[in-house]
Amino acid sequence: MIDLYTWTTPNGRKVSILLEELGVPYKVHSIDISNKEQFAPDFLKISPNNRIPAIVDHDTGVTMMESGSIMLYLSEKYKRFIPHGEHKWEAIEWLMWQMGGIGPMLGQVHHFVKYNPGKSEYSEERYTTEALRLYSVLDRKLEGRKFVAGAGAGEYSITDMAIWPWISRFDWQKIELNQFKNVKDWYVRIADRPAVQRGYQIPKFVTEIPLP
Numbered sequence: 001m002i003d004l005y006t007w008t009t010p011n012g013r014k015v016s017i018l019l020e021e022l023g024v025p026y027k028v029h030s031i032d033i034s035n036k037e038q039f040a041p042d043f044l045k046i047s048p049n050n051r052i053p054a055i056v057d058h059d060t061g062v063t064m065m066e067s068g069s070i071m072l073y074l075s076e077k078y079k080r081f082i083p084h085g086e087h088k089w090e091a092i093e094w095l096m097w098q099m100g101g102i103g104p105m106l107g108q109v110h111h112f113v114k115y116n117p118g119k120s121e122y123s124e125e126r127y128t129t130e131a132l133r134l135y136s137v138l139d140r141k142l143e144g145r146k147f148v149a150g151a152g153a154g155e156y157s158i159t160d161m162a163i164w165p166w167i168s169r170f171d172w173q174k175i176e177l178n179q180f181k182n183v184k185d186w187y188v189r190i191a192d193r194p195a196v197q198r199g200y201q202i203p204k205f206v207t208e209i210p211l212p
């Protein structure tokens with residue numbers, strides 16, 4: 001059994017979507033980051049960086065923070081949702097792109113554009129420009145493909161699951177998704193998956209999945 005410590009955010013949803021796709025039993029623990037629960041001493045023992053998501057895998061004794069690492073761990077444990085051979089590295093390459101680019105940069109867009117508009121014109125412009133650049137990169141990668149990494153037109157993998165929850169906040173980012181046709185088609189394709197719809201509502205319902 002796996003304990004999942006999470007909240008209703010893109011990084012949290014990455015892992016709940018993967019656990020739903022895997023169909024393995026897990027127990028959800030809500031860490032309300034708006035209530036500073038991520039700073040509780042007991043949570044610090046599980047997630048030394050005071051951030052969600054984190055897991056405790058009681059089958060193996062592994063305790064882990066960092067969503068990218070958790071996704072690699074689970075995909076290796078269950079031998080699913082990671083392409084084989086050379087495409088494994090393509091999947092990891094684009095997973096790292098999400099971890100280093102999409103996550104931190106779109107997180108800043110949420111901070112300045114959604115929650116603090118007017119406080120720093122420079123920051124709003126800088127992170128919006130960066131968001132548009134990252135959406136363009138993803139749009140080019142998805143040209144002629146169904147999924148980000150993998151053989152042929154791509155295989156649905158942890159890489160898609162890591163990027164998708166950040167794109168699901170396109171309205172927060174004031175991104176016109178129709179401007180990025182390949183991203184939009186990919187986004188809707190993944191939004192259609194029952195496991196994604198379940199994982200999106202962990203640890204609780206906030207809204208339906210936004211659709212363009």
Ligand SMILES: N[C@@H](CCC(=O)N[C@@H](CS)C(=O)NCC(=O)O)C(=O)O
Nearest residue numbers: 009010011033051052053066067068
């Ligand atoms: N690189 C980390 C980032 C985790 C992260 O930033 N989590 C946010 C929610 S999406 C959080 O816990 N924020 C709490 C805080 O800022 O205090 C990961 O991918 O797991």
